[in-house]
Amino acid sequence: MRRLLSSGALRGAVGFALGGAGFALGNILLAAALPPAQFGLLSLLLALMLVDALLLFAGAALAGSNNVSFGVHQSRAQVGWALALAQGPNYMLLLLALAALWLKPQSAGPILIGVVVGYLLANLLGWWHAAREQGDCVPLQRGLAIREGIASVSIGIALQLLWQLERVAIPKLTTVDDLATYSVLAAVVGAPFRVTQFGVGFTLIERLRKATDAGAARAILRHEIVVALLLVCGAVAGILIAAPIVFHVILKNKYPIGWDLVAITIAVGMARVAEGFSTTAVAALGTERTLARISAVAWVSLGVGVLGAWIGSRAGLFGIVCGTLFGWLSLSGCGCVLAVKSFRQRFAPAD
Numbered sequence: 001m002r003r004l005l006s007s008g009a010l011r012g013a014v015g016f017a018l019g020g021a022g023f024a025l026g027n028i029l030l031a032a033a034l035p036p037a038q039f040g041l042l043s044l045l046l047a048l049m050l051v052d053a054l055l056l057f058a059g060a061a062l063a064g065s066n067n068v069s070f071g072v073h074q075s076r077a078q079v080g081w082a083l084a085l086a087q088g089p090n091y092m093l094l095l096l097a098l099a100a101l102w103l104k105p106q107s108a109g110p111i112l113i114g115v116v117v118g119y120l121l122a123n124l125l126g127w128w129h130a131a132r133e134q135g136d137c138v139p140l141q142r143g144l145a146i147r148e149g150i151a152s153v154s155i156g157i158a159l160q161l162l163w164q165l166e167r168v169a170i171p172k173l174t175t176v177d178d179l180a181t182y183s184v185l186a187a188v189v190g191a192p193f194r195v196t197q198f199g200v201g202f203t204l205i206e207r208l209r210k211a212t213d214a215g216a217a218r219a220i221l222r223h224e225i226v227v228a229l230l231l232v233c234g235a236v237a238g239i240l241i242a243a244p245i246v247f248h249v250i251l252k253n254k255y256p257i258g259w260d261l262v263a264i265t266i267a268v269g270m271a272r273v274a275e276g277f278s279t280t281a282v283a284a285l286g287t288e289r290t291l292a293r294i295s296a297v298a299w300v301s302l303g304v305g306v307l308g309a310w311i312g313s314r315a316g317l318f319g320i321v322c323g324t325l326f327g328w329l330s331l332s333g334c335g336c337v338l339a340v341k342s343f344r345q346r347f348a349p350a351d
Contacts, residue, residue: 188239
């Protein structure tokens with residue numbers, strides 16, 4: 001039990017869970033406060049903000065800058081600040097949702113402005129603290145850092161697009177009302193798995209990089225995998241209990257969500273957690289060439305997800321979510337292969 005409580009993945013997951021709970025609750029309250037079409041539109045705008053009109057550009061730029069600031073604090077092991085910067089915008093969304101529940105707005109515009117302001121505040125605080133607490137900087141090889149940075153950014157963009165694929169594809173392939181339904185589904189069913197995925201990668205990458213031999217690295221991986229499995233089991237149990245309450249009692253069947261949609265979203269969530277492990281292991285143990293390969297795989301997997309969503313749209317919302325599952329499965333599967341190869345290369349016995 002002591003080892004379980006000391007798990008980096010568990011601490012990261014708890015930190016992300018607090019922010020994830022704010023994001024999920026914010027979405028649920030907004031779904032209750034806004035008309036379905038307006039909530040669907042807001043979900044689309046938030047998704048576009050995270051991947052790419054003046055307000056959308058500002059949101060995308062500030063979200064990206066906040067991610068960099070979060071990464072700076074994470075690399076310096078400033079866990080409290082890193083978690084606060086990563087989850088601060090989610091708390092802002094919760095505050096906006098509470099205000100919307102009270103004021104009953106008929107437009108999503110003020111909510112979007114508030115989200116952008118939240119990212120701006122996070123940037124100001126994050127970069128102020130980063131400049132104030134620089135500490136001892138480790139010299140970098142400029143060329144290698146640039147190449148690895150490009151690969152990391154490429155992976156991040158592909159993952160962000162894959163994360164937002166359903167929200168972008170649904171209004172194109174079905175209706176905005178379906179997008180609103182999916183947004184509620186993602187907030188209730190998908191959020192716990194996203195928390196687990198982020199929690200896994202939050203500290204695992206640094207611990208694997210510091211492992212001095214194969215035995216130590218295996219011990220780290222086994223321990224964190226067990227913790228992740230326990231978190232996933234807990235997430236599934238919580239979803240089975242909370243979903244009927246949210247869908248039928250709080251939202252009063254305003255959004256048509258059956259157990260088939262819940263089940264496929266759980267499957268997508270599990271694939272995302274597996275992807276989190278594989279990509280983190282590659283990033284921690286792989287070479288510059290391996291990073292380039294996982295970057296290429298991420299973009300190919302995005303294409304698989306897009307194709308799957310298009311084909312699956314014939315079956316409506318369920319088919320679209322099912323189609324995107326293939327994108328996550330291809331990324332997690334190929335990522336596991338590259339992770340095993342990276343592990344063997346990293347700890348290969350010297351000749």
